[in-house]
Every structure is written in C-alpha cells, then in structure tokens.
Amino acid sequence: MTRWRRRHFLATLAALPGLGFARGDPVSRRKAKFGEIASSVQMTLSLPRLIRLTDAEALASIDSGFDTTLEFHVTLWEHGSREQVGHRVIVVKIGWNPFLKRYVVKTKGSTGWMQRTFTSRTAAIEAAVTLDRIRIAASDDLTRGTFEDGPYYFATVLAMRNPIKEDDSASARRRRRGDRDLVWFGHLVETLAGERARAEEVVHVRTNYFYLEAR
Amino acid sequence: MKVTSRFVVPKMRVPWWGRLETRIIAALVLLGTLCVGASVYLVRLSVAYFDTRVGDALDSARELAEGIEAFHDGLVSAQVAAFEARTAALAATLPGATEDVEPSLRAQLTASPDVAEIEMLGADGVLVRVRDPNSAEVPLEAGVDAFETQIALPGERGQLRVVYRLDPEIDARYQRLGDQLREIGREEDSRADVEDAVTLVTTVASVLVLLGSMFAGFVVARTTTRRVSELSRVMTRVGQGELTARSQTSSEDEVGQLARAFNHMLDELAAAQQKVAYLQRIGAWQGMARRIAHEIKNPLTPIQLAVQQLRDKDPGGDPRFSKMLATSVEIVEDEIEGLRRMVASFSQFAKVPEVRPAPVSLSRVLEEFERAYGHLSDDETGTLEVRPPKHDVEIEADRQLLKQALVNLVENAVLSAREHRRDGIRVEIHTSSLADAVDIVVDDNGPGIDEARRERVFEPYETTRAEGTGLGLAIVKKVVLDHAGEIWIEDSPLGGARFVLRLPRLKAPTSRRITGA
Ligand SMILES: Nc1ncnc2c1ncn2[C@@H]1O[C@H](COP(=O)(O)OP(=O)(O)OP(=O)(O)O)[C@@H](O)[C@H]1O
Numbered sequence: 001m002t003r004w005r006r007r008h009f010l011a012t013l014a015a016l017p018g019l020g021f022a023r024g025d026p027v028s029r030r031k032a033k034f035g036e037i038a039s040s041v042q043m044t045l046s047l048p049r050l051i052r053l054t055d056a057e058a059l060a061s062i063d064s065g066f067d068t069t070l071e072f073h074v075t076l077w078e079h080g081s082r083e084q085v086g087h088r089v090i091v092v093k094i095g096w097n098p099f100l101k102r103y104v105v106k107t108k109g110s111t112g113w114m115q116r117t118f119t120s121r122t123a124a125i126e127a128a129v130t131l132d133r134i135r136i137a138a139s140d141d142l143t144r145g146t147f148e149d150g151p152y153y154f155a156t157v158l159a160m161r162n163p164i165k166e167d168d169s170a171s172a173r174r175r176r177r178g179d180r181d182l183v184w185f186g187h188l189v190e191t192l193a194g195e196r197a198r199a200e201e202v203v204h205v206r207t208n209y210f211y212l213e214a215r
Numbered sequence: 216m217k218v219t220s221r222f223v224v225p226k227m228r229v230p231w232w233g234r235l236e237t238r239i240i241a242a243l244v245l246l247g248t249l250c251v252g253a254s255v256y257l258v259r260l261s262v263a264y265f266d267t268r269v270g271d272a273l274d275s276a277r278e279l280a281e282g283i284e285a286f287h288d289g290l291v292s293a294q295v296a297a298f299e300a301r302t303a304a305l306a307a308t309l310p311g312a313t314e315d316v317e318p319s320l321r322a323q324l325t326a327s328p329d330v331a332e333i334e335m336l337g338a339d340g341v342l343v344r345v346r347d348p349n350s351a352e353v354p355l356e357a358g359v360d361a362f363e364t365q366i367a368l369p370g371e372r373g374q375l376r377v378v379y380r381l382d383p384e385i386d387a388r389y390q391r392l393g394d395q396l397r398e399i400g401r402e403e404d405s406r407a408d409v410e411d412a413v414t415l416v417t418t419v420a421s422v423l424v425l426l427g428s429m430f431a432g433f434v435v436a437r438t439t440t441r442r443v444s445e446l447s448r449v450m451t452r453v454g455q456g457e458l459t460a461r462s463q464t465s466s467e468d469e470v471g472q473l474a475r476a477f478n479h480m481l482d483e484l485a486a487a488q489q490k491v492a493y494l495q496r497i498g499a500w501q502g503m504a505r506r507i508a509h510e511i512k513n514p515l516t517p518i519q520l521a522v523q524q525l526r527d528k529d530p531g532g533d534p535r536f537s538k539m540l541a542t543s544v545e546i547v548e549d550e551i552e553g554l555r556r557m558v559a560s561f562s563q564f565a566k567v568p569e570v571r572p573a574p575v576s577l578s579r580v581l582e583e584f585e586r587a588y589g590h591l592s593d594d595e596t597g598t599l600e601v602r603p604p605k606h607d608v609e610i611e612a613d614r615q616l617l618k619q620a621l622v623n624l625v626e627n628a629v630l631s632a633r634e635h636r637r638d639g640i641r642v643e644i645h646t647s648s649l650a651d652a653v654d655i656v657v658d659d660n661g662p663g664i665d666e667a668r669r670e671r672v673f674e675p676y677e678t679t680r681a682e683g684t685g686l687g688l689a690i691v692k693k694v695v696l697d698h699a700g701e702i703w704i705e706d707s708p709l710g711g712a713r714f715v716l717r718l719p720r721l722k723a724p725t726s727r728r729i730t731g732a
C-alpha cells in the first residue's frame with residue numbers, strides 16, 4: 001500500500017501543474033426511478049454503497065450516538081448539452097438516539113428537518129441511503145419530448161458520508177495562522193500524501209436517461 | 216628566424232575520469248549526496264519524533280472522547296430514569312375526579328419549567344391536555360429538544376403522557392464532539408502518509424538544492440578547467456616549436472598568474488634565442504671577414520711595390536705615356552689604400568676580442584671615455600656631453616670594449632647628424648639606474664632611425680654611408696650581448712636617435728652594505 005502510494009506520489013509530482021483538479025471520483029451508472037408528480041419531477045435512487053452493511057466501522061459509528069451525515073449533491077443534466085438544468089443538495093443524518101432508544105434518520109428539506117425513527121438499524125440505513133421521491137426540478141424547467149426524439153435528461157449524484165467541513169481541516173487552521181511558507185508546505189505535503197479524502201465514503205453515480213412525456 | 220629546437224611533448228589527452236573537471240564534479244556530487252542523505256535522515260528522525268508525540272496526544276484525545284461517550288450514555292440513562300420517575304410521581308398525585316385533573320395538571324406545568332406538555336387520556340376516553348404556551352409554535356423534535364414519557368395510571372384510570380423539554384445544546388455539543396473524534400480518526404489514518412510526504416518533499420527540495428549547487432559548481436569548475444586546458448594547449452603548441460604562441464587569459468586569479476608567468480617565460484626564452492642566433496650570425500661574419508682580410512691583405516704590398524717600381528723605372532721617353540702611367544699608378548695606389556682601410560676594418564671586426572669582464576664603476580668607464588674621445592666632436596660645429604651617474608653603480612664589464620662601443624655609437628651619431636645639419640650637432644650620454652640593471656643612453660639630434668630599420672641596422676654590412684662598412688653597430692651589439700645586456704633604439708628627445716644599452720648591475724657586497732646601512 002505504502003509502496004504503491006509512493007510511486008503514485010512520484011507520478012503526481014510529474015504532473016504537478018494540474019494537481020488538485022486532476023483527480024475525480026470514478027462515476028458509475030445506477031438506475032433511478034423518475035416520475036412527474038403535480039408540477040415537479042421526482043427521483044428515487046438508492047445508494048447502498050454509501051453505508052455498507054458489512055462496514056463494521058460505519059455501523060459502530062452509527063451506534064455510538066454521534067450522527068453520521070450523508071450529503072447528496074444532485075445535479076440534473078440535459079443529454080447532449082453541457083449545461084446543468086438544476087442542482088440540489090440534500091443532507092441526511094442517521095444516528096442512535098439514546099433518549100428514544102431508536103435509530104433516527106433526519107432529512108433536511110426545504111421546510112426544515114424531517115425525522116423518522118426505526119428500531120432496526122438495517123431499516124434506518126436503508127432509509128438513509130435512499131433518496132425517496134425527491135424533487136429534482138419543476139416540470140416547467142424541462143422540455144417535454146418523446147421516447148424517440150428526446151430531449152433526454154439524466155442526473156448525477158455525488159454522495160458523501162461524513163464529508164469534511166473545510167473549516168475544521170488542518171490546512172484551514174494553518175491558513176488562519178498566516179504563515180505563507182507553512183501553508184505552501186502543508187499544501188504540498190497534503191497533495192503528495194494523497195489528497196485527503198473529502199469524506200469517509202464517496203459515491204458518484206449517473207442515472208439512466210429519462211424524458212418528460214407530453215401531456 | 217626558423218626555430219629548429221623541439222621539445223618532446225607527451226600526448227596531452229587526459230581520459231575523462233582523470234580530468235580536473237570530472238574530479239571537482241565528482242567531489243561535489245559526493246558531498247552533496249552526503250549532505251542530502253544526512254538532512255533526509257535527520258528530517259525522518261524529527262518527523263518520527265513528533266509523530267510519536269502527536270500519536271500520544273491523539274491517543275489521549277481519543278480516550279477522552281470515548282470516556283465522554285460513556286459519560287453521555289450514563290447521563291442520558293439517568294435523565295430518562297428521572298423523567299420516568301417524575302411522571303410516575305405525577306401519576307400518583309393525580310386527583311381521582313376527572314374535572315379536577317386539568318387544574319392539577321396546569322399547576323404541575325407551571326411548577327416545573329422543563330415540562331412542555333402533559334396529557335391524560337382517561338379510561339372513559341376523555342382527553343385532558345395542558346401545554347406550555349411558550350413552546351406551542353415550534354413542534355418539538357423528539358430526542359433532541361423533547362422527551363416523552365407515558366405510563367398507565369394506577370387503577371386502570373387511563374394513560375398519562377408527559378413531554379419534557381431537553382436542552383438542545385447538550386445534543387449539539389455532543390455532536391461537535393463526534394466531529395472532533397472523526398477528525399482525530401482521519402488524522403491518525405493519514406499519519407503514515409503525511410510522514411512519507413514530508414520526507415518526500417524534503418528529499419525533493421534537498422535534491423533540487425543539490426542539483427542547483429551542482430550546476431553552479433559545474434559552471435565554476437568548467438570555467439576554471441577550461442582556462443587550465445587552454446593554458447595546457449598553448450604549452451603543447453610551444454612544445455611543438457610554435458614559440459610565438461601565448462596564453463590569452465586575462466584574469467587576476469592563480470590561473471591567470473600562471474598564464475602570465477608562462478607568457479613571461481616564453482618572452483624571455485624567445486629573447487635568449489634571438490641573442491644566441493645573433494651571436495652565431497656575427498661569429499660567422501667574423502670568420503668570413505677574417506678570411507677576406509687575410510686573402511686581400513697579403514697581395515696588397517707586392518702590388519704596391521710593383522706599381523711603385525713601375526713609376527720609378529719610367530724612362531720618361533714619352534711624356535704622354537709618363538703622364539698616363541703616373542695617373543694609373545695614382546689610381547692603383549688610391550684603390551690599394553682603400554682596400555687597406557677595408558682590410559683594416561674587416562680584421563678589426565674579425566678580431567673583436569673576447570669580453571673579459573671585471574667589476575668596474577660606471578662613472579669610471581664614462582670618465583675614461585670622455586678623456587680619451589671627448590675631442591671626437593669637440594670642434595666648433597657641435598658638442599658632446601657626458602653626464603656621469605649621480606649615484607655610482609658597479610657593473611661587471613670589459614672597460615676597453617665598452618669604451619669602444621661608446622666610440623662607435625658617438626661616431627655614428629656625429630656622422631649621421633653631420634649629414635643632417637651643418638652645425639649645432641649635439642650628442643649626449645647619460646645613465647639611469649634600475650633595480651638590477653643600468654641604462655647607458657646615447658642621444659643625438661641627427662635624422663633618427665625609422666621604426667622599420669631599428670632591428671636591421673645591427674646586422675653586419677648594413678650601412679647607408681659611402682665609406683661605411685656597416686660593422687660599427689654589429690660590434691656594439693655583440694659587445695653588449697656578451698655583457699649579458701640588451702641594446703635597442705628609441706626616438707630621442709633631442710630629435711634624433713637614442714641608443715639604450717642596458718647592462719646588468721653587479722650585486723657587489725659593497726653596495727649591499729651601503730643599502731643596508
Ligand atoms: N645615430 C644614428 N643616426 C642615424 N642613423 C644611424 C645612426 N647610427 C647608425 N645609423 C645608421 O646605421 C647604419 C649602420 O651603422 P654602422 O655603424 O653599423 O655602420 P657605418 O657607420 O655605416 O659604418 P662603420 O661604422 O663601419 O664606419 C649607418 O649606415 C646609419 O645609416
């Protein structure tokens with residue numbers, strides 16, 4: 001692991017100018033369900049990879065009483081164009097509540113936190129990693145089309161478990177100290193140390209295409 | 216002048232590993248690698264040192280957080296137990312009559328500020344609910360800012376539900392602790408990587424510095440060695456007989472000094488070679504002059520006697536013939552006289568004796584010369600001025616020959632000046648002392664000598680005068696060279712030629728004593 005990393009550092013070093021931006025998470029395909037309800041387009045997508053039921057550490061973290069935060073960045077795209085049609089961030093918290101002696105899944109919507117409780121951890125996790133009929137756009141923002149001709153749309157979802165708040169990071173602390181050389185050195189070291197993960201787990205998917213049926 | 220001497224020069228190709236440049240660079244690389252290695256090792260040590268300290272700190276932070284976790288659990292259980300006990304107590308004190316329940320609940324609500332809501336569902340299906348008006352607007356979030364207890368009333372009287380208000384700050388603080396704990400975990404996970412990266416950054420930086428200084432060293436070494444090899448190339452060329460080759464280095468450092476010393480040595484060498492060649496040439500001329508003089512001198516006397524006899528025995532029968540004879544005899548005698556003079560100067564040249572040097576003071580030589588030859592130009596048309604040195608110097612010289620040389624020079628000066636002007640001829644002799652030599656300077660106000668002829672006039676038989684032989688200056692130069700001196704011609708401030716004779720000074724013990732005193 002360390003050996004591989006080191007070689008990786010050297011490769012990164014060779015590509016110094018593009019550092020920091022070159023790296024992206026691999027995007028995989030995942031099937032989502034889309035539907036039009038009233039005047040909004042809704043999506044249902046499940047990302048069980050975000051909290052695997054075999055990940056002992058993640059499970060222990062949920063049991064500890066500290067909230068596990070899931071952040072979903074949902075972006076809607078039109079096929080063939082590079083412009084995004086809509087963007088939304090959904091925050092979900094899952095954790096054990098010692099008062100209720102239950103698992104709590106809280107979702108931050110437009111109105112505030114929405115809370116569900118579960119006695120089963122598995123059920124709670126399933127609820128947390130599933131975006132259930134979330135609104136991704138207003139119907140008016142999309143152009144209606146046909147199965148043959150489109151226009152087709154798809155969404156990309158960047159989901160992170162316990163994303164790092166930039167404010168808490170060591171580099172932010174160094175920046176606050178105001179030593180420019182130290183910031184520069186820290187930046188270099190962190191880039192070489194393999195850019196610190198943005199989150200405990202990152203899942204980046206793009207969905208299947210859909211089109212909006214004419215009414 | 217062709218130089219025929221040839222030194223045996225070893226082949227100058229140095230293999231690359233033997234070159235100064237390579238060695239300097241190798242030394243630089245070795246030193247640099249050593250430095251970089253040492254600094255990387257030290258960095259690794261210090262990183263490891265701080266790593267253990269940070270590791271300890273992280274461990275205790277983690278322990279602390281885990282302790283707080285357990286503490287929080289305990290706190291929550293205790294609080295829950297307390298809430299449940301309070302609800303049970305409330306249930307016990309509830310009045311039996313349903314219509315009395317509401318005021319009692321309301322009293323409870325005002326008495327305990329952390330109760331948000333009390334609700335009683337009687338067995339008869341009557342619901343009594345009292346609520347704290349302050350918290351009515353915002354729905355409370357169960358588990359975060361509210362806790363709900365529910366028990367069955369004793370005697371099957373129904374259900375009692377009490378909602379207690381929790382301080383949301385407790386949960387918020389606890390969640391912040393969780394964030395910090397996660398940060399600690401991440402810090403621990405990335406420690407090894409960060410450690411590696413720090414070492415790598417330091418290594419790369421050190422290697423860059425090393426490369427930079429190696430490049431600088433390379434440039435410095437390159438310039439130095441290039442000048443050294445330029446010098447060695449010049450030396451090779453000189454060794455192969457190209458005596459005019461000189462190093463072009465102009466720097467002031469040791470290499471430049473070496474190059475200048477080398478150039479100086481070559482100059483001296485060339486001068487010495489020219490002297491030797493000149494003396495060889497004069498020697499050859501002298502040999503020839505001696506033979507010519509000998510061959511011509513011997514028949515001259517018989518010829519003269521025969522011609523005189525011819526004139527004496529003239530019967531005088533025919534006056535025309537007598538006159539012709541007399542004229543012829545006169546011509547022959549004239550020519551014989553001329554030949555005699557030539558033979559005399561030839562044999563004088565041929566017989567220029569070996570220099571027999573002896574320590575002598577310069578002023579004595581000049582005095583003797585003035586006494587014996589001062590009349591040379593002391594007629595009404597000109598003056599000869601001899602200025603003896605202010606501080607007398609000793610030289611190792613042959614007095615007679617040195618005086619002869621001065622005579623030749625003064626004679627030339629007078630004759631040349633006389634060709635140039637009617638009267639006002641001036642010839643001046645003065646001296647000037649140097650550290651290890653003394654100059655005798657002869658100035659005149661004659662026509663001077665062109666730059667181009669200044670070497671040539673010293674060659675034997677080089678003359679512009681009708682009755683000159685061109686040997687005068689050749690003799691002078693031979694004498695000077697035999698004294699280990701030098702002679703050259705300059706422009707004279709008097710307007711004519713200046714001859715400078717530079718003779719080495721004698722390092723006499725007397726003079727040394729004088730300077731020492
Ligand atoms: N003081 C001088 N001023 C100008 N020209 C000179 C002077 N001394 C010598 N020369 C030139 O140098 C030539 C050579 O002089 P050098 O004394 O060797 O021969 P010379 O005087 O011609 O003959 P010699 O001395 O045998 O009678 C002279 O013919 C003259 O042209």
Ligand SMILES: [Mg+2]
Nearest residue numbers: 623627687688
């Ligand atoms: Mg002469």
